[in-house]
Amino acid sequence: MLKKLFQAFRPPAPMTLPDPDAELALGALLVRVAKADRDYQVEEISLIDRILARLYQHNAIEAAKVRATCEKLHAAAPDTDTFGKLIRETTGIDERLAALDALWEVVLADGEEREGEVKIVEEARIAMGLSGKDSDDARARILARRDG
Template sequence: MPLLKTFFQAFRPEKPTGLPDPDAELALGALLVRVAQADRDYQVEEISLIDRILQRLYQHNAIEAAQVRATCEKLHAAAPDTDTFGKLIRETTGLEERIAALEALWEVVLADGEQKEGEIRIVEDARKAMGLSYNDSQAARERVMARLQA
């Protein structure tokens, strides 16, 4: 078995090429992609929602947001675990930005009207890594639900 593992590793790049080191924006974007893909059904509506969230939170135009999301998709694919992204957000942003990030995650989870276990698990892992409480998460979820019902 170790020989086979060595064989396959020889064909993998040691480090993902062409990917930037994630900052808080890219970390959140990768988490949004991770949540959207958790059900293995990455829909156009979710992609558009992620673009709109990136536009809203980081003042991008539509093209810039799509480019950032595309980079985030690559980061997610080559990605460290959810904790790494969450910790990066915790260490580089303030409480208000972390709450906004948590709301953005809930926005993607709730976009299709269903809350799937895998999506919720990612949000919970990210919440813990961002240093936010369960109550913070529930309040963020309720705010998003209120906006979606308005």
């Protein structure tokens, strides 16, 4: 009994996080963008789950588990460029452009482009080796999809 009492006051053992791959890096960037305005909404969480499911062929439960891992990676995370470089080094141009689309999808989810969110997308874009035109085109695609 005393042993249980002492264990209750001990800090929990640190959780080990997986080494990020391109999927976890993108997920962490999506979480970072969604949390940039310090208002992480259920709609953004659901959108991130749908994006992860769409891009990586997950069912809803798998996507939610990946997003939860990405939230932890984001919290313990390296800077945005580290995630962006990992995506650049491990994926082709089509996957990087899809990642940029996904980032803009989260930025534009609430109908507002906040400076902090756009800054993260810009840092990720540069780290992924994509151009400003690529970003403008991705933003336009997401706006067209949303409006049409």
